[in-house]
Amino acid sequence: MAWTGLSIGLDAFSYGMVLFIISIGLSIMMGLMRVVNLAHGAFAMIGGYLASFALKNAGVGYPLAIVLAVLGTIAIAFPLEFLLYRRIYRKSDELTQILLTIGIAFVIIGVANYILGPTTKSIPLPALLSGPVDLGFRMIPAHRIFVMICGVCTAGLLWLLIDRTEFGIRLRAAVDNGDMAESLGIKTQILFSATFALAVGLAAFGGVVGAELLPVEPFYALRYMVTFLVVVSVGGAGSIPGAVAASILLGLADTTGKYLAPEYGEFFFYLAVILVVFLFPNGLLGRRH
Amino acid sequence: MTDRAMVDGVSPPRFSVPLELRAVAITLALGALGYTLFPDDLAFLTRLISITLLVLSLDLVTGYCGVATLGHAAIYGVSAYVVGNACLAGHSDPLLLLLVGAVAGAVMGLVSGVLVTRFKGLPQLVLSIAVGQLIAALANKLSSLTGGSDGLSGISPGRIFGVYAFDMYGRTGYVFSVAVLMVVFVVLLRIVHSPFGLLCQAIKDDSLRARMIGARVYPRLVLMYGVSGVVGGIGGALNAINTGVVGLDSIGFERSAEALVMLVLGGAGSLWGALIGSIVFQVFEHYVSAANPFHWMTMVGALLIAVVLFAPKGLVSLGGLLAGRTASVLRRRP
Numbered sequence: 001m002a003w004t005g006l007s008i009g010l011d012a013f014s015y016g017m018v019l020f021i022i023s024i025g026l027s028i029m030m031g032l033m034r035v036v037n038l039a040h041g042a043f044a045m046i047g048g049y050l051a052s053f054a055l056k057n058a059g060v061g062y063p064l065a066i067v068l069a070v071l072g073t074i075a076i077a078f079p080l081e082f083l084l085y086r087r088i089y090r091k092s093d094e095l096t097q098i099l100l101t102i103g104i105a106f107v108i109i110g111v112a113n114y115i116l117g118p119t120t121k122s123i124p125l126p127a128l129l130s131g132p133v134d135l136g137f138r139m140i141p142a143h144r145i146f147v148m149i150c151g152v153c154t155a156g157l158l159w160l161l162i163d164r165t166e167f168g169i170r171l172r173a174a175v176d177n178g179d180m181a182e183s184l185g186i187k188t189q190i191l192f193s194a195t196f197a198l199a200v201g202l203a204a205f206g207g208v209v210g211a212e213l214l215p216v217e218p219f220y221a222l223r224y225m226v227t228f229l230v231v232v233s234v235g236g237a238g239s240i241p242g243a244v245a246a247s248i249l250l251g252l253a254d255t256t257g258k259y260l261a262p263e264y265g266e267f268f269f270y271l272a273v274i275l276v277v278f279l280f281p282n283g284l285l286g287r288r289h
Numbered sequence: 290m291t292d293r294a295m296v297d298g299v300s301p302p303r304f305s306v307p308l309e310l311r312a313v314a315i316t317l318a319l320g321a322l323g324y325t326l327f328p329d330d331l332a333f334l335t336r337l338i339s340i341t342l343l344v345l346s347l348d349l350v351t352g353y354c355g356v357a358t359l360g361h362a363a364i365y366g367v368s369a370y371v372v373g374n375a376c377l378a379g380h381s382d383p384l385l386l387l388l389v390g391a392v393a394g395a396v397m398g399l400v401s402g403v404l405v406t407r408f409k410g411l412p413q414l415v416l417s418i419a420v421g422q423l424i425a426a427l428a429n430k431l432s433s434l435t436g437g438s439d440g441l442s443g444i445s446p447g448r449i450f451g452v453y454a455f456d457m458y459g460r461t462g463y464v465f466s467v468a469v470l471m472v473v474f475v476v477l478l479r480i481v482h483s484p485f486g487l488l489c490q491a492i493k494d495d496s497l498r499a500r501m502i503g504a505r506v507y508p509r510l511v512l513m514y515g516v517s518g519v520v521g522g523i524g525g526a527l528n529a530i531n532t533g534v535v536g537l538d539s540i541g542f543e544r545s546a547e548a549l550v551m552l553v554l555g556g557a558g559s560l561w562g563a564l565i566g567s568i569v570f571q572v573f574e575h576y577v578s579a580a581n582p583f584h585w586m587t588m589v590g591a592l593l594i595a596v597v598l599f600a601p602k603g604l605v606s607l608g609g610l611l612a613g614r615t616a617s618v619l620r621r622r623p
Contacts, residue, residue, distance in 0.1 A: 036411065084594065094357045094414060096597055099553050102546060103593030110587025118583060218583075226359075226418050226542060233415040267426040273419040274404070281412040 003137045008259050009252075010135075014144040016251025017151025018213050022206030022224075023231040024158065024243045025199030031238015032175050032195050033089040038101040040203055040228050041221045042108040047073045047204025048216030049112055052121035062126040066208050073204035074197050080104060081196045089192055090178060105221045113218045120217040123208060143212050150209050151247075154202070158240055171195065175238055234276045236283020245284050249276070308482075309475045316474055319568070320467035331459035333575060335531040338466040341567040342524030343544075344551045345477060345560060346394075349517040351549070352557035353481055354510050355493035356406055357414050359545050360421025363401065364518050366540025367424060368393040369525035373441045373535045374434060381447035383455075383465065387526050394522015395515050402514025406507060409496075418542070425540050440536035444529055455531075462531040469527060473520055477560055480516060489513050490558075550589065554596055556603025565604050 026040040051069035054060050060068065084104065088097050129146050132139040162168035173181040174188050182188050207216065214224060235246030250269060257268030276284065323334045343365045350356045371393035372386050380386065405417045428435045435441055448454045455461045480486050492499040492506050500506055529535050538544060547570075555566020578585035600607050 030411070036414065084598075087598070093355075094410060095351065095553070095557070096601065098357060098359070098414070099550070099593050100597045102550070103590040103597065106586045106590025106593065108590075110583045110585075110590060113583045114587070222543070226422065230415055230419065233411050237411065264430050265426045266422060267430065270419040270423040270426065274416060274423065277408075277412050277416050277419065278404075281408045 004259075007138055008255055010138075010140060010144070011259075012252040012255040013248060014147050014151075014251075015213055015255055016247040016249075017148050018206060018210030019227070019231050019251055020151050020206075020243055020247035021154050022203050022210065023228045023235075023247065024154065024240065025202035025206075026228055027232040027235060027237055027239065027243045028171075028195060029199045030232055032171060033085075033192055034237075035085065035088055036094055036097045036101065036229070037085075037199075038098060038225050038229065039105040039108065039221070040199070041224045042105040043073055043077055043200045043203040044207030044210075044224075044228075045216060045220040046076055046108065046112065047207035048123060048211050048220065049116055049121055050204070051208040051211075052123050052216065053116065055124055056122075062129075065123075066205065069208050070201045070204045074201050077200040078193075078197065081193060085196060086189075086192075102225075105225060109218065109221050118218040120215055121211075123211040123216065125212075141212070147209055147213070150205075154205075155240060155244055162240065167194070230270075230273050232283075234273060234280075234283060236280075236285045239283065239285045242283050242285030246276075249284075308478055312475050312478055313471055316467065316471040320463075320471075323467075324463065331463040332532070335459055335462050335466045335527070337568065337571045338470050339524050339528040339531065340548070340551075340571060341470065341564060342473060342527065343521050344548050344555075344563045344567040345473065346517045346519075346521035346524060347548050347552050348557060348560060348563040349477070349481070349520065350402075350510075350514055351552060352559065352563070353486065353493060354406075354489045354513050356417075356510065356514075358401075358405060358417035359414065359542065359549065360401065360405075360417040360419070360424075361517075361521065361548055362540055362542070362544035363421045363424040364394050364397045364521035365525040365528070365544065366428065366535075366537075367397045367525070368522035369529045369535045369539050370428065370435050370441060372526040372529040373444045376444045376446055376529070377441075381445070382451075383446045383449050383530055386446060386530055387469065387523060390522045390526025390529070391519045392522070394518040394520070394525060396518070398518015398521065399511060399515045401518070402511040406510035406514060421540075421542060421545055425537070425542070428537060428540050435535070435537075438537055440534050442534045444533045444535070446530045459531070466527055466531065469523060473523060474560065474564070477520065481560060485509070485512075493558075550593060553603060554592070556605035559603070559605050562603045562605035565608070569604065 022040070022044050026037055029035055029037055029040075047069040050072045051065045054065040054068050055062065084100060088100055125143055129143045131142050133142045133145060162171060170181070170186050170191055173184070173186060174191055178188055207214075207220075214220070217223075231243065231246050231250055234250060235242035235244075250272060253272035254266065254269040257264060257266075261268070323337075324331070327334055343361065346364065347358070347361045350358060350361070368390040372390045375389045376386055380389070401417070401420050404420055405413055407413075408416065429437060432439075446455060449461065449465060453461050453465075481490075488499065488504055488509060491502070492504065492509060496506050525539065528539060548567075551567040551570040552563055553566070554570055555564065556562025574585065577588060596603065
C-alpha cells in the first residue's frame with residue numbers, strides 16, 4: 001500500500017513538473033500582462049514539432065534539439081507578439097483575449113499540420129534517457145527522472161531570476177503597479193516583450209521534455225489548452241510557488257484518479273479544480289488584482 | 290438597448306413595426322430561404338437551428354451579462370441526453386420532450402449559474418470550463434445513461450400534436466424547428482428588453498454601479514443563467530428529437546468554444562448577432578470543413594483574429610453601419 005502511494009506520488013510529481021514547466025510561462029504572463037493566453041499550449045506544440053523535426057530530419061543531438069526548439073519557437077512567436085499580443089496587454093476584457101488567442105491557436109494548429117502533416121510527432125530520446133532505472137521498489141523510466149530534475153531546476157532558476165536580478169526587480173515592480181513602474185522609468189513595453197519571449201521559450205522547453213507524458217499530436221494545442229490555464233488559475237497568476245503547488249496538486253489529483261478509477265477520466269482533476277477555485281478564487285498563492 | 294437603437298436606425302420610425310412582428314417575419318423568411326436553398330439537406334438546417342439556439346442561449350449570459358464562459362455546451366448536452374432517455378423510456382410526444390429538455394436545461398443552467406457567476410475574471414472562466422469538463426467526463430462514464438462514446442441512439446419521437454409524423458426527409462423536423470426558433474426568438478426579444486433584461490445589461494456594463502442602485506447582482510445573474518439554460522435545453526432537445534442520436538460531441542469543450550466563436554462573429558450582446566453569427570459560421574463550415582479540417586481551423590482562426598481586430602462588435606455592427614449609411618443617403622435624396 002505504501003509502495004503504491006509512493007509510486008503514485010512519483011508519477012504525480014513527474015507529471016506535475018511537466019505541467020509546471022509549461023504553465024509557469026503562462027502564469028508569469030498573466031501576472032504581468034494580464035493576458036488569458038489560450039494559445040500557450042500551441043507554443044509548446046511548436047516546440048515539440050521543431051524538436052521532432054530537428055531530431056529526425058536534421059539529425060542533431062537531443063540537447064541541441066531542445067535549444068533549437070526553444071529559440072525557434074521564440075522566433076516564430078515574436079511577430080505574433082509584435083502584431084497581436086501587444087494590443088491586448090493589460091487593458092482588454094477577457095472575452096477579447098480569449099477569442100484572439102483561440103484564433104491564434106487555431107491558426108497555429110492549421111498551419112503546423114499543413115506544413116508537417118497531421119501525425120503524432122515522436123521525439124526520440126537519447127540512449128541515456130530511454131532506459132528504465134531501478135529504484136528498489138519499482139522501475140521508473142529514466143526520462144521521468146530527467147523531467148523531474150528539469151522541473152526543479154526551472155523553478156530554482158526562475159526564482160533566482162525573479163528574486164535576485166535587476167530584471168526580476170523591474171518585473172515585480174511592473175506586476176505590482178504598472179503605471180508607477182512606467183513613470184519611474186521602467187520601459188514596460190520592453191519588459192513585456194522579454195517576458196513574452198521567456199514564457200514562450202519555457203512553453204517550448206516543456207513541450208519537448210514533456211513529450212513522453214503529453215504526446216505532441218495535431219490537436220495538442222486544443223487538448224491541453226484548458227489544462228495549462230487551469231494550473232495557472234489554481235496556483236494564482238504570477239506566483240512561482242503557487243504554480244509549483246498547483247502543478248503538484250493537480251498532477252496528484254489526475255494521477256490518483258487515473259490509478260484508482262481510470263474509467264472516470266478527468267473527472268477528479270476538474271473536481272479538484274472546482275473545489276480549489278471555490279475556496280481560493282485568487283489561486284492557492286495568488287493575490288487580488 | 291443598443292439592439293433597439295440599432296434596429297431603429299435601420300428603418301425610420303414612421304414605418305415602425307413592432308420588433309416582435311419583425312422577428313417573426315424574418316425567422317419565417319429565413320426558414321423559407323433555407324428550404325429553397327438546401328431542399329435536399331434539411332438535416333443540416335435542423336442541426337443549424339439547434340446550434341443556433343445554443344448560441345442564443347450563450348448570448349444571454351455572455352452578451353447580456355458579460356459572463357465569459359467556455360462550458361456552455363454542458364447545458365445543451367445534458368438536456369439532449371435527458372430528452373433521449375425520456376424518449377427511450379416511452380415518452381415520445383415531441384412537445385412533451387421539448388418541455389423536458391427545457392426543464393433539464395433550466396436546472397443545469399441554474400446549477401452552472403450558481404457556480405460560475407459567483408466570481409469574475411479568470412476564476413469565473415476556469416470554473417465554467419471545469420464545470421463543462423466535469424459534466425463531459427461524467428457523460429463518458431455513465432454509459433448506461435449516455436451510451437458512452439458510442440452515443441445514445443434509437444430515439445424516435447412520436448407525431449407532433451398526434452398528427453404530423455417525422456419523415457425521413459426531415460420536412461416535419463425542419464418546420465417544427467423553425468417554429469420553435471421563432472417562438473423562442475420572440476420571447477427572448479421580450480425578455481432582453483424587459484426591466485430584468487435591462488438590469489442584466491446594467492450589471493454587465495458596471496456591476497458596482499448596479500449594486501449601488503440597489504440591484505442584487507448575484508441572484509439576477511443566476512436567474513438569467515436559468516433562462517439561458519431553458520433556451521440551451523430546447524436546443525439540445527431539438528438535436529435529440531431531430532437526429533435521433535446524441536453523441537459525446539454535443540457536450541464537449543469544442544462545442545462550447547465553437548458556440549462562443551459563432552456568437553462573437555455575429556456580435557455578442559445582440560440576439561440578431563447570435564442569429565447571424567451562427568447561420569454564417571455554419572453555412573461556411575458546411576462547405577469548407579468537409580474539404581480539409583486543418584484549412585478550416587486556419588480559416589476560423591484567421592477570421593476570429595480579424596473580427597477581434599476590425600469588427601469587435603461582430604458582423605451585426607458592420608451590417609448596422611452599412612444599413613445606417615444607406616438609410617441616411619436615401620433620406621438625403623429629395
